[in-house]
Each structure stands twice: as C-alpha cells, then as structure tokens.
Amino acid sequence: MKLILIGIQGAGKSTQGNLLSEKLGIPYLSTGHIFREMAKEKTPLGRYIKETINAGYLIPDEKTLEIVTGYLHRPEYEKGYIMDGFPRTTQQAEKFENGIDKVIYLKVSDKEALWRLSGRSDNRQDDTLQAIRKRINLFHEFTEPVIDYFKKKGILVEIDGEKQIEEIHKEILSKLH
Ligand code: AMP
Numbered sequence: 001m002k003l004i005l006i007g008i009q010g011a012g013k014s015t016q017g018n019l020l021s022e023k024l025g026i027p028y029l030s031t032g033h034i035f036r037e038m039a040k041e042k043t044p045l046g047r048y049i050k051e052t053i054n055a056g057y058l059i060p061d062e063k064t065l066e067i068v069t070g071y072l073h074r075p076e077y078e079k080g081y082i083m084d085g086f087p088r089t090t091q092q093a094e095k096f097e098n099g100i101d102k103v104i105y106l107k108v109s110d111k112e113a114l115w116r117l118s119g120r121s122d123n124r125q126d127d128t129l130q131a132i133r134k135r136i137n138l139f140h141e142f143t144e145p146v147i148d149y150f151k152k153k154g155i156l157v158e159i160d161g162e163k164q165i166e167e168i169h170k171e172i173l174s175k176l177h
Helices: 011-023 031-038 044-055 059-073 089-094 110-118 129-153 165-174
Strands: 001-004 028-030 081-084 102-107 156-161
Touching: 001 129, 011 028, 011 081, 011 102, 011 165, 028 031, 031 044, 031 059, 031 081, 044 129, 059 089, 059 102, 089 129, 089 165, 110 129, 129 156, 156 165
Parallel strands: 001 081, 001 102, 028 081, 102 156
Antiparallel strands: none
16 A cells, blocks of 8 residues: 655654554655655765755755655565655656555644644754744645645545544544545
8 A cells, every 4th residue: 555644744744654554564754764864975965955954945856756766666665655755746746656545634733733843852953943934834835735636636535633643543544445
C-alpha cells in the first residue's frame, strides 16, 4: 500500500506515520529526514540543502522529484511506503506517477500546530520560530492546492488531527479500505 501523509508541521504526521508503519508492516519515510541527512554532507549540494531548509524554504521541485524517485526505487519500498512531506507542491504531485492508494490529510489549525511545536523537546536546527512560520505559510500557499488535487482524484482522506493520537490512528485505519 502506498500512502501519503499531508499536514502542516506539528500536525502529527510522523507520529501517525510510525504507528501506521508498525501496524501495516510498511516502511515510513519522510523527505524532511532525507533532506536533513543530505544537509550534513560537505558537498555543494549538501550546503545548498542545509541553507534552504534552515531558512524554511522548499527544495526546488525537480531536485526533490529526482531525490524522492531515487529513494523509492530501493527494494525496501517495493511493496509500499508511508510518505511524509511529499508531494508539497502541485508540480510535485502531477509529476509523481507512482500509484498512490490514499492521501491522508491530518488537519490541525495553525494555532494548535504552533502550540504543539513550542513545547516540543526534539527541536531541530531548522526549527526557529521564523522558519516554522515560513513553513506554515508555504503550506497554505503551495500544499493546500495539492490537497485539492488529490481530492479531485478521489483518494483524499481528511482526518481531524486535533483528536487524541490513538483515536486518530483508529480513524485512519478505518478509512484505508
Ligand atoms: P519537514 O521535516 O517535512 O518539515 O521538512 C523539512 C524541510 O525539508 C522543509 O522545510 C523543506 O525545506 C525541505 N522539504 C521537505 N520535503 C520537501 C518537498 N517535498 N519539497 C521541497 N522541500 C521539501
């Protein structure tokens, strides 16, 4: 099964992604994690990615598509995956023809997300308040159209992400058929 998780930062994508991964026996991967690993490389590409993610900007679509497609060719993703953080723009969605089964949209308000993130202990280097606000704005501008795109395709599952973790998990499972 090929699943996509969409939601603003702080919506609970990695929490739900990992729960689903365990339950369904499908690997979870996130483009944010992939890019943060690449940002550690002391190469021009590594430095470019580091600067871009620390500023809260998006990596260009072509580069993102190339990297994601490369990852998904690995044998561990052959049977399926739970993808967090991609596609983030309509161009990425349109160019990514990979037989996605369902797109799970975890809906939370900006206020709730900011509140959750302010109390998070695993603060990342790119988690300055300014970068978080930038990412939330980019989500509204570029990723909300992606939600509509999948809605029109009839594979969108919208979930209230402000409920309890276990409740959300059960609701997602009930809507995967
Ligand atoms: P995330 O952990 O999903 O918030 O991702 C961290 C950062 O990685 C983002 O702020 C972007 O700079 C970059 N990134 C992750 N996924 C994508 C994507 N699909 N397209 C472009 N940039 C991305």
